[in-house]
Amino acid sequence: MPELPEVETIASALRDGGRDAPSIIGGRISRAEVFWDKTVEEPSVVDFKRRIVGQTVKDVGRRGKFIIITLSEDTMLVHLRMSGDLLVGEGDIPLGKYSRLALFMEQGFQLSFNNARKFGRVWLVADPAMVTGNLGPEPFDLRLSALEFHRLLQERKRQLKPLLLDQTFLAGVGNIYADEALNLAKIHPLTQANTLAKKKSAALLDALHEVLQEGIRRNGASIDWVYQGGDFQNHFRVYQRTGEPCLTCGTPISRIVVGQRGTHFCRKCQPSPRSV
DNA sequence: AGGGAAACCCGAACGC
DNA sequence: TGCGTTCGGGTTTCCC
Numbered sequence: 664m665p666e667l668p669e670v671e672t673i674a675s676a677l678r679d680g681g682r683d684a685p686s687i688i689g690g691r692i693s694r695a696e697v698f699w700d701k702t703v704e705e706p707s708v709v710d711f712k713r714r715i716v717g718q719t720v721k722d723v724g725r726r727g728k729f730i731i732i733t734l735s736e737d738t739m740l741v742h743l744r745m746s747g748d749l750l751v752g753e754g755d756i757p758l759g760k761y762s763r764l765a766l767f768m769e770q771g772f773q774l775s776f777n778n779a780r781k782f783g784r785v786w787l788v789a790d791p792a793m794v795t796g797n798l799g800p801e802p803f804d805l806r807l808s809a810l811e812f813h814r815l816l817q818e819r820k821r822q823l824k825p826l827l828l829d830q831t832f833l834a835g836v837g838n839i840y841a842d843e844a845l846n847l848a849k850i851h852p853l854t855q856a857n858t859l860a861k862k863k864s865a866a867l868l869d870a871l872h873e874v875l876q877e878g879i880r881r882n883g884a885s886i887d888w889v890y891q892g893g894d895f896q897n898h899f900r901v902y903q904r905t906g907e908p909c910l911t912c913g914t915p916i917s918r919i920v921v922g923q924r925g926t927h928f929c930r931k932c933q934p935s936p937r938s939v
Numbered sequence: 940a941g942g943g944a945a946a947c948c949c950g951a952a953c954g955c
Numbered sequence: 956t957g958c959g960t961t962c963g964g965g966t967t968t969c970c971c
Contacts, residue, residue: 664964701947728965745964746949761949780948782965821941830966837965923944925963946968953961 664745666728667802667835668878669890673749674730677774678723682892684751690720690768692734702763702776704784705794711787715739715766727798727834731791738791741776747783748890750775798834802871809865816856816864823859823867824852825922836871839884839902842927844870846901852919852926854936901927 665673676682695712697703703711718734725731730749732739741749750758751774757765759777764785766774776785786794800807819826826832827841836844845852848870850863859867878884883893886903900910905918909929917930 666965742965744948744966779950780964782948784966819940825942828965838963922942924965941971943971944969947966948964951962953959955958955960 664837664839664886665743665747665883665890666837666840666878667725667875668840668881668895669883669893670725670728670730670743670835671879672883672893673743673890674723674725677730677732677749677751682751685772687720687732687751687768687772687774688722690766690770690772690774692716692718692720692766693769694767696757696765696767697763698757698765699763699778699781701781702778702783702785703787705786705788711785715787726791726795726801727830728837729795729798731795737787737789740786740788740791740794742784743778744780744782744784746780747776747778750777797831799830799832801834802836802868802875807868809861809868812868813859813861813864816859819856821856822852822921823850823854823856824924824926826856827871828922828924833871835875838924838926839886839899840871840874840878842902843874843900846928846933847874849932851933851935852921852928858936901929903927 677687680686692715695715697708700708718736721735722733728742730741751772752758753772755767758775761777761779762775763778764776788794824841827836848866850867878895881893881895884895885891885893886896901916904916906915909916909932912931914929914931916927919926
Protein backbone atom coordinates (compact mmCIF):
# COMPACT_ATOMS: atom_id res chain seq x y z
CA MET A 664 0.00 0.00 0.00
CA PRO A 665 2.69 2.54 0.63
CA GLU A 666 3.42 3.64 -2.91
CA LEU A 667 5.62 6.39 -4.27
CA PRO A 668 3.84 9.31 -2.52
CA GLU A 669 3.68 7.57 0.86
CA VAL A 670 7.29 6.43 0.61
CA GLU A 671 8.35 9.92 -0.47
CA THR A 672 6.51 11.41 2.51
CA ILE A 673 8.20 9.02 4.91
CA ALA A 674 11.66 9.40 3.36
CA SER A 675 11.58 13.19 3.24
CA ALA A 676 10.43 13.33 6.87
CA LEU A 677 13.39 11.15 7.87
CA ARG A 678 15.70 13.41 5.90
CA ASP A 679 14.32 16.85 6.75
CA GLY A 680 12.34 16.19 9.90
CA GLY A 681 8.58 15.90 9.92
CA ARG A 682 5.74 13.61 11.01
CA ASP A 683 6.39 14.88 14.54
CA ALA A 684 9.99 13.67 14.51
CA PRO A 685 13.41 15.18 13.86
CA SER A 686 15.71 14.37 10.96
CA ILE A 687 17.77 11.23 11.45
CA ILE A 688 20.74 12.60 9.54
CA GLY A 689 23.87 12.65 11.67
CA GLY A 690 22.61 9.85 13.90
CA ARG A 691 25.33 7.38 14.83
CA ILE A 692 24.10 3.82 15.33
CA SER A 693 25.20 2.41 18.65
CA ARG A 694 22.98 -0.69 18.76
CA ALA A 695 20.83 -2.65 16.34
CA GLU A 696 18.03 -5.04 17.32
CA VAL A 697 16.18 -7.41 15.02
CA PHE A 698 12.95 -8.85 16.42
CA TRP A 699 11.97 -10.93 13.41
CA ASP A 700 14.89 -12.43 11.56
CA LYS A 701 13.33 -12.63 8.09
CA THR A 702 13.08 -8.82 8.11
CA VAL A 703 16.71 -8.65 7.04
CA GLU A 704 16.99 -9.89 3.50
CA GLU A 705 20.72 -9.27 3.24
CA PRO A 706 23.18 -9.95 4.85
CA SER A 707 22.57 -12.41 7.73
CA VAL A 708 21.13 -10.90 10.89
CA VAL A 709 24.43 -11.40 12.70
CA ASP A 710 26.38 -9.65 9.96
CA PHE A 711 23.76 -6.92 9.68
CA LYS A 712 24.10 -5.99 13.34
CA ARG A 713 27.86 -6.24 13.32
CA ARG A 714 28.23 -4.13 10.20
CA ILE A 715 25.71 -1.38 10.89
CA VAL A 716 26.82 -0.48 14.40
CA GLY A 717 29.15 2.50 14.37
CA GLN A 718 27.90 3.85 11.05
CA THR A 719 26.43 7.34 10.71
CA VAL A 720 23.35 8.36 8.73
CA LYS A 721 24.47 10.59 5.87
CA ASP A 722 21.34 10.98 3.79
CA VAL A 723 17.87 9.59 3.16
CA GLY A 724 16.26 9.24 -0.23
CA ARG A 725 13.84 7.20 -2.27
CA ARG A 726 13.96 5.09 -5.40
CA GLY A 727 10.69 3.56 -6.51
CA LYS A 728 9.12 2.28 -3.32
CA PHE A 729 12.49 1.79 -1.60
CA ILE A 730 13.66 4.08 1.17
CA ILE A 731 17.39 4.54 0.80
CA ILE A 732 19.38 5.37 3.89
CA THR A 733 22.94 6.26 3.01
CA LEU A 734 25.31 5.40 5.84
CA SER A 735 28.97 6.24 6.25
CA GLU A 736 30.12 2.84 4.93
CA ASP A 737 27.10 1.03 3.49
CA THR A 738 23.58 1.71 2.29
CA MET A 739 20.50 0.46 4.10
CA LEU A 740 17.43 -0.01 1.96
CA VAL A 741 13.92 -0.50 3.32
CA HIS A 742 10.90 -1.74 1.42
CA LEU A 743 7.70 -1.23 3.40
CA ARG A 744 5.59 -3.54 1.20
CA MET A 745 2.05 -2.94 2.42
CA SER A 746 2.12 -2.59 6.15
CA GLY A 747 5.51 -1.12 6.98
CA ASP A 748 6.45 2.24 8.46
CA LEU A 749 9.57 3.84 9.87
CA LEU A 750 9.15 5.57 13.21
CA VAL A 751 11.55 7.97 14.89
CA GLY A 752 11.47 8.74 18.59
CA GLU A 753 13.25 8.75 21.88
CA GLY A 754 13.95 5.95 24.32
CA ASP A 755 15.13 2.38 24.09
CA ILE A 756 11.75 0.68 23.85
CA PRO A 757 11.05 -0.08 20.18
CA LEU A 758 8.35 2.15 18.73
CA GLY A 759 5.06 0.88 17.43
CA LYS A 760 3.07 -2.23 18.14
CA TYR A 761 4.85 -4.31 15.52
CA SER A 762 8.50 -3.28 15.59
CA ARG A 763 10.60 -5.82 13.68
CA LEU A 764 13.91 -3.97 13.76
CA ALA A 765 15.27 -0.97 15.62
CA LEU A 766 18.40 1.15 15.34
CA PHE A 767 19.40 3.04 18.45
CA MET A 768 21.47 6.16 18.01
CA GLU A 769 24.22 7.54 20.18
CA GLN A 770 22.34 10.84 20.28
CA GLY A 771 19.48 9.19 22.19
CA PHE A 772 16.87 8.61 19.51
CA GLN A 773 15.89 5.51 17.60
CA LEU A 774 14.59 4.40 14.23
CA SER A 775 12.05 1.57 14.43
CA PHE A 776 10.80 -0.49 11.52
CA ASN A 777 7.15 -1.17 12.25
CA ASN A 778 5.72 -3.92 10.09
CA ALA A 779 2.48 -5.65 11.11
CA ARG A 780 2.23 -8.11 8.23
CA LYS A 781 5.91 -8.96 8.06
CA PHE A 782 6.17 -8.44 4.32
CA GLY A 783 8.59 -5.54 4.49
CA ARG A 784 12.31 -6.13 4.07
CA VAL A 785 15.62 -4.45 4.88
CA TRP A 786 18.95 -4.72 3.07
CA LEU A 787 22.41 -3.56 4.08
CA VAL A 788 24.69 -3.46 1.06
CA ALA A 789 27.81 -1.72 -0.18
CA ASP A 790 26.14 -0.76 -3.44
CA PRO A 791 22.42 0.14 -3.49
CA ALA A 792 22.22 -0.84 -7.15
CA MET A 793 22.46 -4.42 -5.91
CA VAL A 794 18.86 -3.97 -4.76
CA THR A 795 17.39 -1.29 -7.02
CA GLY A 796 19.27 -2.27 -10.16
CA ASN A 797 16.38 -3.61 -12.17
CA LEU A 798 13.86 -0.91 -11.36
CA GLY A 799 12.30 0.96 -14.25
CA PRO A 800 12.50 4.75 -14.59
CA GLU A 801 11.17 7.15 -11.96
CA PRO A 802 7.87 8.65 -13.11
CA PHE A 803 9.25 12.17 -12.61
CA ASP A 804 12.57 11.54 -14.36
CA LEU A 805 12.82 14.26 -16.99
CA ARG A 806 14.35 11.74 -19.38
CA LEU A 807 11.00 9.96 -19.34
CA SER A 808 9.41 12.20 -21.96
CA ALA A 809 6.02 11.61 -23.52
CA LEU A 810 7.81 10.35 -26.59
CA GLU A 811 9.98 7.93 -24.60
CA PHE A 812 7.00 6.70 -22.59
CA HIS A 813 5.11 6.01 -25.79
CA ARG A 814 8.08 4.11 -27.18
CA LEU A 815 8.28 1.96 -24.03
CA LEU A 816 4.56 1.22 -24.23
CA GLN A 817 4.86 0.31 -27.89
CA GLU A 818 7.25 -2.51 -27.15
CA ARG A 819 4.95 -4.13 -24.59
CA LYS A 820 2.05 -6.27 -25.64
CA ARG A 821 0.48 -6.34 -22.24
CA GLN A 822 -2.54 -5.07 -20.30
CA LEU A 823 -1.85 -1.58 -18.98
CA LYS A 824 -2.90 -2.14 -15.38
CA PRO A 825 -0.42 -4.95 -14.62
CA LEU A 826 2.23 -3.16 -16.67
CA LEU A 827 1.94 0.00 -14.55
CA LEU A 828 2.37 -2.15 -11.44
CA ASP A 829 5.49 -3.78 -12.90
CA GLN A 830 8.35 -2.08 -11.06
CA THR A 831 10.82 -2.99 -13.78
CA PHE A 832 8.69 -1.03 -16.26
CA LEU A 833 8.02 2.02 -14.09
CA ALA A 834 9.12 2.44 -10.48
CA GLY A 835 6.86 3.53 -7.65
CA VAL A 836 3.32 3.10 -8.94
CA GLY A 837 1.04 0.77 -6.98
CA ASN A 838 -2.57 -0.27 -7.09
CA ILE A 839 -4.09 3.01 -5.93
CA TYR A 840 -2.23 5.38 -8.21
CA ALA A 841 -2.47 3.03 -11.21
CA ASP A 842 -6.27 3.01 -10.96
CA GLU A 843 -6.40 6.75 -10.33
CA ALA A 844 -4.13 7.59 -13.26
CA LEU A 845 -5.96 5.34 -15.73
CA ASN A 846 -9.24 6.95 -14.73
CA LEU A 847 -7.88 10.46 -15.04
CA ALA A 848 -6.48 9.65 -18.48
CA LYS A 849 -9.76 7.97 -19.44
CA ILE A 850 -8.11 4.69 -20.39
CA HIS A 851 -9.53 1.23 -19.71
CA PRO A 852 -7.21 -0.85 -17.46
CA LEU A 853 -7.24 -3.83 -19.85
CA THR A 854 -6.03 -1.80 -22.84
CA GLN A 855 -3.00 -3.40 -24.51
CA ALA A 856 -0.02 -1.14 -23.97
CA ASN A 857 1.17 -1.27 -27.57
CA THR A 858 -2.21 -0.10 -28.89
CA LEU A 859 -2.09 3.28 -27.11
CA ALA A 860 -1.97 6.21 -29.50
CA LYS A 861 0.71 8.86 -28.94
CA LYS A 862 -1.83 11.28 -27.56
CA LYS A 863 -3.25 8.71 -25.16
CA SER A 864 0.14 7.66 -23.83
CA ALA A 865 1.01 11.32 -23.27
CA ALA A 866 -2.29 11.70 -21.39
CA LEU A 867 -1.42 8.67 -19.28
CA LEU A 868 2.01 10.05 -18.36
CA ASP A 869 0.42 13.40 -17.49
CA ALA A 870 -2.19 11.63 -15.36
CA LEU A 871 0.49 9.63 -13.54
CA HIS A 872 2.35 12.84 -12.79
CA GLU A 873 -0.80 14.53 -11.59
CA VAL A 874 -2.06 11.80 -9.24
CA LEU A 875 1.42 11.13 -7.83
CA GLN A 876 2.01 14.84 -7.33
CA GLU A 877 -1.32 15.25 -5.58
CA GLY A 878 -0.53 12.20 -3.44
CA ILE A 879 2.76 13.76 -2.39
CA ARG A 880 1.12 17.11 -1.73
CA ARG A 881 -1.39 15.41 0.53
CA ASN A 882 1.33 13.38 2.31
CA GLY A 883 0.08 10.15 0.78
CA ALA A 884 -3.05 8.15 1.39
CA SER A 885 -3.93 6.71 4.80
CA ILE A 886 -5.66 3.44 4.21
CA ASP A 887 -6.20 0.50 6.51
CA TRP A 888 -4.90 1.34 9.93
CA VAL A 889 -1.23 1.31 9.01
CA TYR A 890 0.18 4.45 7.46
CA GLN A 891 -1.30 7.55 9.05
CA GLY A 892 -0.98 11.23 8.34
CA GLY A 893 -1.96 11.33 4.69
CA ASP A 894 -5.10 12.84 3.25
CA PHE A 895 -5.22 11.58 -0.32
CA GLN A 896 -7.71 8.82 0.57
CA ASN A 897 -10.38 11.52 0.78
CA HIS A 898 -9.78 12.44 -2.84
CA PHE A 899 -9.88 9.10 -4.63
CA ARG A 900 -11.61 9.20 -7.99
CA VAL A 901 -12.15 5.43 -8.30
CA TYR A 902 -10.03 3.48 -5.83
CA GLN A 903 -12.25 1.64 -3.33
CA ARG A 904 -15.27 3.54 -4.60
CA THR A 905 -17.01 0.52 -6.14
CA GLY A 906 -20.67 1.34 -6.81
CA GLU A 907 -20.25 5.00 -5.94
CA PRO A 908 -20.88 7.59 -8.66
CA CYS A 909 -18.07 8.56 -11.02
CA LEU A 910 -17.04 12.13 -10.23
CA THR A 911 -17.18 12.96 -13.92
CA CYS A 912 -20.34 11.27 -15.20
CA GLY A 913 -22.16 9.73 -12.25
CA THR A 914 -21.92 6.14 -13.51
CA PRO A 915 -21.34 3.68 -10.66
CA ILE A 916 -17.66 2.75 -10.41
CA SER A 917 -16.90 -0.81 -11.54
CA ARG A 918 -14.53 -3.26 -9.90
CA ILE A 919 -12.83 -6.14 -11.67
CA VAL A 920 -9.84 -8.28 -10.79
CA VAL A 921 -6.79 -7.97 -13.04
CA GLY A 922 -3.64 -9.91 -12.28
CA GLN A 923 -5.08 -10.77 -8.85
CA ARG A 924 -5.50 -7.08 -8.06
CA GLY A 925 -8.68 -5.19 -7.37
CA THR A 926 -9.13 -2.74 -10.24
CA HIS A 927 -11.51 0.20 -10.15
CA PHE A 928 -12.69 2.18 -13.16
CA CYS A 929 -15.64 3.97 -14.76
CA ARG A 930 -17.02 1.89 -17.62
CA LYS A 931 -18.37 5.02 -19.30
CA CYS A 932 -15.33 7.33 -19.00
CA GLN A 933 -12.93 4.42 -19.62
CA PRO A 934 -14.65 2.40 -22.34
CA SER A 935 -13.48 -1.11 -23.21
CA PRO A 936 -10.92 -1.15 -25.97
CA ARG A 937 -11.87 -3.19 -29.04
CA SER A 938 -9.26 -5.79 -28.15
CA VAL A 939 -11.00 -6.74 -24.89
C1' DA B 940 6.73 -12.92 -23.33
C1' DG B 941 2.64 -12.77 -20.97
C1' DG B 942 -0.77 -14.46 -17.85
C1' DG B 943 -2.55 -16.99 -13.95
C1' DA B 944 -1.95 -18.74 -9.43
C1' DA B 945 0.24 -19.56 -5.18
C1' DA B 946 3.10 -18.08 -1.50
C1' DC B 947 4.44 -14.92 2.03
C1' DC B 948 1.53 -12.64 6.52
C1' DC B 949 -2.03 -11.05 9.73
C1' DG B 950 -5.56 -7.45 11.23
C1' DA B 951 -9.99 -6.25 10.00
C1' DA B 952 -14.40 -7.12 8.36
C1' DC B 953 -17.91 -10.14 7.82
C1' DG B 954 -21.15 -14.05 8.77
C1' DC B 955 -23.19 -16.72 12.08
C1' DT C 956 -19.76 -12.03 22.88
C1' DG C 957 -17.05 -15.09 20.41
C1' DC C 958 -15.98 -18.04 16.96
C1' DG C 959 -14.50 -19.19 11.98
C1' DT C 960 -13.82 -17.47 7.32
C1' DT C 961 -12.51 -14.33 3.81
C1' DC C 962 -10.02 -10.50 2.01
C1' DG C 963 -6.36 -7.45 0.58
C1' DG C 964 -1.91 -5.75 -0.60
C1' DG C 965 3.57 -5.71 -3.10
C1' DT C 966 6.47 -8.81 -4.79
C1' DT C 967 8.60 -13.21 -6.12
C1' DT C 968 8.30 -17.64 -7.92
C1' DC C 969 6.51 -21.15 -10.52
C1' DC C 970 3.88 -23.15 -14.13
C1' DC C 971 1.40 -23.06 -18.60
